């Protein structure tokens with residue numbers, strides 16, 4: 001059976017409703033993939049992640065190879081049994097983390113923060129970037145490691161993830177076009193090595209995604225997309241710098257997708273590291289199938305809840321003084337423990353301020369419930385032919401838990417005019 005099938009398409013955009021099949025089950029797309037970087041979605045149990053509605057999680061090659069070690073996880077039966085997650089797992093290649101040590105993160109660059117010695121040492125240190133791969137020092141104990149295309153594939157094979165990502169150079173933002181082009185070409189050479197290793201050694205049924213690089217340049221993004229499309233990979237992930245603002249990001253994703261639409265319509269498409277509410281809506285309309293991002297879980301750890309308010313970028317900072325005596329729950333209709341239990345914003349603020357573990361747990365569950373509802377909403381909208389109207393409503397601040405609720409007007413009649 002094919003890895004990916006398209007079950008419905010939006011006539012007004014490039015959005016598609018799909019089904020991605022893996023060894024550990026299928027994923028209904030478009031879908032968001034929560035991070036379980038070190039083998040846990042921070043604050044939640046696997047059963048809780050599944051009950052929110054997520055079908056796949058993302059494990060991190062870089063962190064897991066350093067601790068507790070890929071070989072140990074393999075010896076203990078692979079990542080699924082090690083972390084107690086029975087569904088599909090995608091693993092990143094380690095490229096993003098290892099290159100972030102040397103280049104800084106995209107967020108650092110946009111804020112013009114160059115990586116400096118102190119921060120670099122807290123993340124580890126890159127010793128050399130060579131054609132063969134990258135040598136670096138562990139941020140845990142200072143030990144030296146080498147990450148190459150073959151080693152990244154080997155680690156992901158040991159983890160037995162359902163989807164492995166090819167090892168790439170995560171090209172930074174503030175570099176020349178010439179560097180971006182050379183970096184992309186090296187990523188393409190590394191992809192060929194990943195494919196060779198994977199074909200000869202990967203666990204049966206593990207899927208391999210190639211990664212599109214090329215910075216913000218249309219011709220490079222198209223060239224990279226065409227190469228991955230014809231590589232024989234099972235899927236494609238879009239990575240690297242996508243620009244300095246949202247408009248540019250959507251444009252750059254569009255460059256890659258325009259090429260993929262003509263060359264590899266049935267390849268599943270993953271967008272790396274993007275998860276803001278408006279970006280999820282926009283990129284689903286561009287034709288992305290799966291997303292991963294630290295945003296919803298990271299915001300929770302910093303006391304911020306996702307709410308249906310585009311004016312505040314869908315965020316509510318509970319640490320602000322205005323929330324001190326706020327009796328309201330976070331969001332009507334949200335099934336999370338905080339909202340269904342009618343816990344006040346004031347109480348949640350107190351938990352976060354007092355660094356009570358329950359504060360992080362409750363906010364993480366709430367934020368992931370918001371993102372799960374948003375993605376469910378987008379899937380139902382594509383299925384019922386109402387995506388343009390539903391997307392406009394969500395952008396305008398509609399509560400994703402209520403758009404398709406049993407009491408909403410749409411469920412009673414599958415008539416999109418109710419949204420207009």
Ligand SMILES: [Zn+2]
Pocket residue numbers: 330331334335336337338339340365366367369
């Ligand atoms: Zn909630």
